[in-house]
Amino acid sequence: MKLLVDFGNGNTQDPAIASAILETGIAASIERAMMEEDGGWVLLSVEDGEEERFSAALAKRGVASRIQTNSVVYNADECVDCGLCTSLCMKHVFSFDKDWNLVVDADRCVLCGRCAEFCPQRALTVQK
Numbered sequence: 323m324k325l326l327v328d329f330g331n332g333n334t335q336d337p338a339i340a341s342a343i344l345e346t347g348i349a350a351s352i353e354r355a356m357m358e359e360d361g362g363w364v365l366l367s368v369e370d371g372e373e374e375r376f377s378a379a380l381a382k383r384g385v386a387s388r389i390q391t392n393s394v395v396y397n398a399d400e401c402v403d404c405g406l407c408t409s410l411c412m413k414h415v416f417s418f419d420k421d422w423n424l425v426v427d428a429d430r431c432v433l434c435g436r437c438a439e440f441c442p443q444r445a446l447t448v449q450k
């Protein structure tokens with residue numbers, strides 16, 4: 323399960339993620355990060371079932387986080403099955419089933435936004 327960690331308060335010097343891993347013993351890996359001088363966010367992959375406990379350990383350090391689900395919203399009514407998104411997405415979120423219907427595995431998404439930007443039908447929206 324993914325956890326979106328918000329460093330929007332500018333608290334980028336404190337090693338909150340590392341110390342939460344040490345305190346809880348929960349395995350967490352960084353899938354994607356966006357950091358600037360005044361803050362940013364980190365998308366973590368956290369052991370299934372441990373998201374709430376890890377989030378609480380971050381909160382103790384003044385860092386907000388939330389479970390990230392439904393990262394990509396797919397509007398099948400707009401899609402024309404062109405397949406562009408299947409080649410654009412580096413995380414293999416999109417594929418076709420045996421009937422050539424688009425299948426979206428949104429849990430794999432790392433919020434890069436590329437699919438939403440380039441879908442010719444505007445059939446995809448990325449939520450974060």
Ligand code: SF4
Binds near residue numbers: 443
């Ligand atoms: S790029 Fe857009 S229109 Fe093309 S298959 Fe993907 S969602 Fe459908």
Ligand code: SF4
Binds near residue numbers: 410436
């Ligand atoms: S936002 Fe990026 S990682 Fe997520 S589905 Fe789109 S292309 Fe793939």
